[in-house]
Structures are given as structure tokens and as C-alpha cells.
Amino acid sequence: MVPEGPRVRLNVPLLDRDEAEAVERVLESGFLTQGPRAAEFESLVASQVGTSHAFAVSSATTGLHLTLDALGVRAGDEVVIPDFSFPATANAVVQLGAVPVFVDIDIETFNMDPALVEAAVTERTKAIMPVHAFGLTADMEPINAIADRLGLPVLEDAACALTATYHGRQAGSLATAGVFSFHPRKIITTGEGGMITTNDGALADRLRVLRTHGAVRGELYMDFIDAGYNYRLSDVHAAIGIAQMGKLHTIFEARQRLAAELGSLLADVASVRAPIVPDGYTHSFQSYVVLLDDDIDRDRVIVEMKRRDIETTLGTYSMHLQPYFRGRFSIDDEALPHATRAHRQALTLPLYPQLRTADLELIVERLVEAIAASGARSS
Template structure:
């Protein structure tokens, strides 16, 4: 049983074939259509498709003025692309511990992480569950800082009635195949700030402004565009988005029930007023259970699983460069070692989910018996 399977059909193939037949393969009309659809879903004024969420984060940070000597406050528990985007601007990521219930940045710890060098706050919506954005925005406003949402997993997720990607100064989605919808590779920056939008538009395409006959290069930009081939897939995927998310939520409810009495595994915690996407269904195993052995044991039972995500301070590059100890990030350290991602996607039926439960129970018991 796979960890995730994208929802794709003949419509995506036909959309790609249409683009190939047109001969217009780079950023063009399908990309513009994809951007309009995402902006409308997010409830923002502007959306800019990028070659990945990582390039989107880097581009957004650059457009916000983040550069050498600056600091960006981020959660420690995330895929390293979050911190990599900061490092690639020349700035320093400042790692903050998480709330172990939600796996999101602990908003009560952000204030202490802010220094005169802080240029932005970048929360991550872990596994498609929005961070506590009202609290985060309040701290940011008090210090005059922009908030960039790493909403890679959270397209169609909501926080108190507002869409992920519309909750800060800007947001960034991912369309990697493990995300809710996919374009193969791709990302999207969202914002309602017109000045930021103007800067993103220029920086995304080599720093160029197109005139009547040719382009004029007004900045040192990037080639972070998304092709019409990828965007054509995205347009079709957007028509599937609401159904995919509802199916994921329905299966998460089933798994919640199946796992409620499983000793040693805590099901995902969802605070009131937040609607997650369940991009990943992540349980937290009790201390004393060897999570890595559970992964191996479930694989032997033909059920693919993986860790939740990474405590970045435990990864060699960040550990060696920034030297942050486990004691400063206890929740992230525990989540890195004890969080487990289970299969969840709409192609799974209730019997499949029961098999996931049975494999988890047996694997936990096997791990404890070692």
C-alpha cells in the first residue's frame, strides 16, 4: 500500500496534449488561468505560479527584502526547504519550537526569538493544518514584520473561515505529487499586496519588464516560472480540489475512529475553527516506541509509511552551521523521532484503512517486543 497516490485522469493528459499541440510550452495562457483559479480559491488579489514551492519561498523572501545579515523566524519542525529558502537569501533562519499537539510553530515562543535583525516571520502549516495565525499576526504587527505563510501543504485548508495562503502578507503553496493537488513540480505565491505583487512579477522572470518591442531588465531576477505544460495539469486539478480534500477529510475521520483506542499512537489534533487538508495523516507515537522500527515493520506488511517531517536542527547542515541543541527544541526533537505518517488518499476504502490500523497495532507491538 503506497503512502500517497495522486488523483489523476485522462483529463490531465488531454490538457497536456492540447498545450503540446499549441507549441506554446513556456509560461503562457494556461499558467495565467491556473493563477486566476488559485487566487480565487485563496481569496487573494494576486497569484504567481513558480517552478516549485521552494523557489516560491525564496522569491517571496527576496521580494520582501530579506537578505544577508537578516533573520527569519521559522518553526524547527518542517521540511528543510523552509530553512533552505532563508539560507539562500543570505539570511539566517531562527528556529522556534513547536506545539506538540498541532506540530505547528508555538506562537507563544515567537516574541522571544525576535531581534533587531529579524526581517520576517515564516510559519508553516504543518501537514495542511493552519498555524495559529491570529496570534502570529499579532506578534508580527507589534514589531512591524511581514508574515510569509509556508502553506505548501495547505491549499484549501482554512483558519477561522479564511483560506490558508490569505492569512499573512503572502503565502506559498506546493504542487508536488505528495500534495493535495499536483502539477508534477510547481508552486504558487499568493498575496493581496499590490507593491509586493509588482516586485514578484519582475523578479520571477529575470528582473524584466516588457516594453512595446522588447524587455528591459530592471533588477537581477530569477527564472522561477511555471510552464504551460505543468499549469495545464494544474487547471484540471483545481476542478478536482474540493472533492479531493473532502475525500481526504472523510478518510481521516475513519482513521481517527479506527485508531482511537490504539495504545501508543495519538491521532492528529485539530483545534476548533481550523479545517485541515490532511495532506499527511500524522500520528505521534509514545516515548519508548521505536518509530523507525515501526516504519520497517509496516513495510514488511506492505504498508508504506515515513517519518512526519524533520527537526531541522538535527540535520547535519543546520546542526553543524547553527549548533542548536535538543534542549532548546524539545518538542521538535520528539516529533522528529516519534511522528509517523500513515497512508491517506481517496483511493483507499474502509477495508484498506482497517489494514493500516492492523499493521500499526502489530508493528507497535513488535517494536515494543524487541
């Protein structure tokens, strides 16, 4: 059943009795915390991504924080990140007492511009953390080459990118480690939850300890060898994830088909640029984000779409424009023009498997009306 709200929601998870029955079985078992269902979910995601290790965590944000800690990021260190991302990317850095160094994006892909990465690295840099914006992987080859030359780990913020590929390889397997999100707006959901993936055995050992209070389980009880966290995912959430993984191919195929249809419908709409997918990439289309011409008042378009019963939102945030980051860190606005533009002009349209062609036609029809009604941006 689709929840009440706008005629066309921004996203609706694909859920049915499979998820409900999976949760019921966990409740009947009496084993509710991290256990056999979490382990099964980890195995399924590791197999999908193509890594030897996967660790279920309570959210992608805790996954990023945990992995940065395990990589040795400490107070005063720097982590290079794109400026255009949900603030959780930077929050995970700040929560360790480290400093996020914001890099501008390629406006064509919304991803970190590899040409700007090396100039952002200093002697204090301890990691590079590209984001796979909206489900399109960052250009990982040049980023990894810089990191390898400088001896730095690379952590993929792959929150949106389950099923995305880069030259035949899955997101989450493209660097030192990757982190996925299972928030309800993502490709699959556990309600709240995340997953860390890696092929690095030493890092995996560290993650395993830190995730569960810094503990190593002995024959009779646990020894606490570090000050860790409680970042585990419960079997209740993992059971939902297992059921969702059974739908992953269906969800992926539907998003690909609908994204292609929506792109065709938008091809002749003036002032709207559909998502760009470079050769060799597969976009997961977790979000379908268009870029409006600069003379269009994007915020007014969102309001006008809401009046027309279509839910939309901004793409994501230029973090240097947010009050916390702007107030705390010295940021050169002139170095981040593309992220600033994307913050102001990117628009997320509805896209999820339950939509029909008629819904897509309605979205585009209403978008054209909303652009006409919104008028030019105020100077």
C-alpha cells in the same frame, strides 16, 4: 492506474485522462513555457484562496525564496521559522545568505508555538515564516499580532495547506503572503510546481519582476531592471494544475471523510495519538501524521510496516538535528524539545482519495502488529 509498489502506498495522486488531455492540448498549441494556461491556473488558485494576486512558480521552494527576496531579506538578516518542517523552509532563508532562527513547536498541532515567537525576534529579524504543518494552519492570530506590533512581514509556508482554513479564512490569505506546493504528495499536483498568493499590490509588483529574470516587458522587448530569477511555471505543468483544480472539491471531501474514518479506527489503539484539529480550523490532511508514545521505536515501526506491505514514513524533520544546520548554526537543543520529540515519534500513515474503508482497516491492523513487533526504543 496505481503504480506498482507496496500494497498500500503513502500517497497516490488522483489523475486520469483529464490531465493527459490538458497536456496534449498544450503540446499541440506549441506554447510550452509560461503563458495562458499558467495565467488561468493562477486565477483559479487566487479565487480558491481569496487573494487578489497569485504567481505560479517552479516549486514551493523557489516560491519561498522569491518571496523572501521580494520582502527584502538580505545576507545577515534573520527569519523566524519553526524547527519542525521540511528543510526547504530553512533552505530558502539560507540561500539568501540570511539566518534561520528555529522556534519550537506546539506538540499538539506540530505547528510553531506562538508563545515563543517574540523572544526569537531580534533587531536583525526581517520576517516571520510559520509553516502549516501537514495541512493544519499555524495559529495565525497571535503570530500576526506580534508581527504587526514589530513591523514585520509574515510569510505562510502553506506548502501542504491548500483547502485548509483558519476561522473561516483560507490558508495563503492569512498574512502578507503564502506559498503552496504542487508536488505529487500535495493536495493537488502539477508534477513539480508552486504558487505564491498575496493581497499586497506592491509585493505583487516586485514578485512579477523578480520571477522572470528581473524583466519588465515593453512594447518591443524587455527591459531588465533587476537581477531576477527564472522561477516560472510552464504551461505544461499549469495545464495539469487546471485539471487538478477541477477535482479539488472531490479530493478535499474524500480526505476529510477518510481522515475521520481513520481517526475512529485509531481511537482505541494504545500508544498512538491521531491528529488534533482545534476548533475553528479545517485540516487539509495533506499528510495524516500520528504521534507514537516515546517508548515506541518509530523507525522500527516504519520498517515493520514496510514488511507488511504498507508504506509509511516519518512526519517531517527537526531541522536542528540535520547535519548541515547543526554544523552551521549555534542551536540550543534544550530550547527545541517538542520538535525533537516530533522528529523521533511522528509517523505518517497513507491517506489519499483512492483508499477504501477496507484499506484503512488494514493500515490500522498492520500498525498494531508493527508496534508490537518493533519493541521498545533502545536507550
